[in-house]
Amino acid sequence: MKNRNFVAGKVEKLAPSGIRAFFDLVLGMKDVISLGVGEPDFITPWNIRETGIFAIEQGYTSYTSNKGLYKLRLLIQRFLKQRFELKYCPDEEMLITVGVSEGLDLAVRAIINPGEQVIVPLPSYVSYGPIVELAAGVPVYLATSEKNNFKITAHDLDAACNRKTKAIILNYPSNPTGSTYSLKELEDINKICKKHNIIVISDEVYGELSYEQEHISFPSLREAKKNTIYLNGFSKAYAMTGWRMGYVCGPKPIIAAMTKIHQYTILCAPIISQMAACEALQNGKRSVEEMKREYKRRCDFMFESLNAIGLACAKPQGAFYIFPSIKKYGLKSLEFAKLLLKEHKVAVVPGVAFGKGYDDYVRMSYATNYTQLKEAIKRMTVFMGKYVKK
Numbered sequence: 001m002k003n004r005n006f007v008a009g010k011v012e013k014l015a016p017s018g019i020r021a022f023f024d025l026v027l028g029m030k031d032v033i034s035l036g037v038g039e040p041d042f043i044t045p046w047n048i049r050e051t052g053i054f055a056i057e058q059g060y061t062s063y064t065s066n067k068g069l070y071k072l073r074l075l076i077q078r079f080l081k082q083r084f085e086l087k088y089c090p091d092e093e094m095l096i097t098v099g100v101s102e103g104l105d106l107a108v109r110a111i112i113n114p115g116e117q118v119i120v121p122l123p124s125y126v127s128y129g130p131i132v133e134l135a136a137g138v139p140v141y142l143a144t145s146e147k148n149n150f151k152i153t154a155h156d157l158d159a160a161c162n163r164k165t166k167a168i169i170l171n172y173p174s175n176p177t178g179s180t181y182s183l184k185e186l187e188d189i190n191k192i193c194k195k196h197n198i199i200v201i202s203d204e205v206y207g208e209l210s211y212e213q214e215h216i217s218f219p220s221l222r223e224a225k226k227n228t229i230y231l232n233g234f235s236k237a238y239a240m241t242g243w244r245m246g247y248v249c250g251p252k253p254i255i256a257a258m259t260k261i262h263q264y265t266i267l268c269a270p271i272i273s274q275m276a277a278c279e280a281l282q283n284g285k286r287s288v289e290e291m292k293r294e295y296k297r298r299c300d301f302m303f304e305s306l307n308a309i310g311l312a313c314a315k316p317q318g319a320f321y322i323f324p325s326i327k328k329y330g331l332k333s334l335e336f337a338k339l340l341l342k343e344h345k346v347a348v349v350p351g352v353a354f355g356k357g358y359d360d361y362v363r364m365s366y367a368t369n370y371t372q373l374k375e376a377i378k379r380m381t382v383f384m385g386k387y388v389k390k
């Protein structure tokens with residue numbers, strides 16, 4: 001019998017994640033300081049873990065409503081109202097998802113017809129492009145540069161829009177650069193989105209980790225709500241990556257469409273995680289503030305230290321990433337990362353993983369404890385001395 005290729009064309013066509021092979025190398029090595037991971041080094045605060053344990057003990061092991069526990073949706077409603085003056089109806093404008101990841105996938109699948117375009121600013125979180133491609137949409141990459149702190153401008157966005165543009169995926173504070181937008185910048189972007197009548201899929205998973213300014217939620221801008229799909233979750237701020245908890249808020253018809261896909265593919269998010277998320281929203285604020293303070297301390301340290309050893313970078317304004325330039329080394333980002341790993345056992349993510357034009361950068365995560373960050377800087381100082389182009 002002839003060997004048949006059972007893999008669907010659109011999946012086969014997807015480029016594998018540029019960093020997987022690199023992190024396979026890391027797994028095989030001892031004594032590596034990893035600045036590569038995109039998740040908090042903290043474990044979930046105890047009161048949240050305990051709530052999860054107690055939920056199991058009490059026998060909460062069933063499905064929930066497709067939309068998620070009503071209590072959790074009410075708590076999210078309260079949080080968004082208090083935090084951003086945002087009003088969402090927990091019945092019709094909200095859906096509990098399996099992480100922001102599921103929310104992103106549902107948002108794109110719910111609105112994109114084959115061939116429609118989604119603008120993805122670069123450098124970007126690695127999933128955006130593939131999610132659009134899997135939904136038979138076309139990602140249109142919009143490059144940004146260090147000059148503008150890796151942010152899109154209203155002018156560039158205007159130029160990138162055409163009749164086929166359906167949406168833009170915004171993410172701020174940003175993975176991988178840590179940059180965020182001011183009110184004026186967001187308002188200008190909003191104007192262009194309105195001009196072209198496109199949807200903003202706003203990934204604000206790092207919204208609670210904003211250091212330099214109060215985070216401004218996109219749907220809270222004037223007249224933005226009806227064109228925005230707002231995504232948030234518990235992974236980053238509450239150190240709950242493994243619980244897989246997220247939520248999405250948006251216009252009623254879009255949430256209804258997303259819920260349709262969700263009910264056939266996922267049914268509901270895990271009840272135990274939903275109960276833990278309720279505890280996070282009720283009694284987690286102090287823990288978030290403590291973790292944020294520590295990230296900020298590390299951010300200041302990394303910013304000062306990297307610039308001092310010649311790895312020039314802008315000050316991150318949020319999230320837990322820093323994106324220094326490696327131009328001076330004269331090496332491609334993957335070569336740089338491999339060499340740094342081999343010679344000094346420090347793992348960083350090559351910039352090229354976040355977009356083709358970012359081979360002169362690497363992403364470092366400071367969701368790593370302070371002592372290890374200090375040791376990483378020590379090792380990089382030696383490395384820098386050896387390889388910098390004279």
Ligand SMILES: Cc1ncc(COP(=O)(O)O)c(C=O)c1O
Nearest residue numbers: 038099100101125175233235246
């Ligand atoms: C920008 C961004 N969006 C979404 C996610 C996924 O988050 P979740 O764990 O909620 O699925 C990540 C994880 O790294 C991220 O960096």
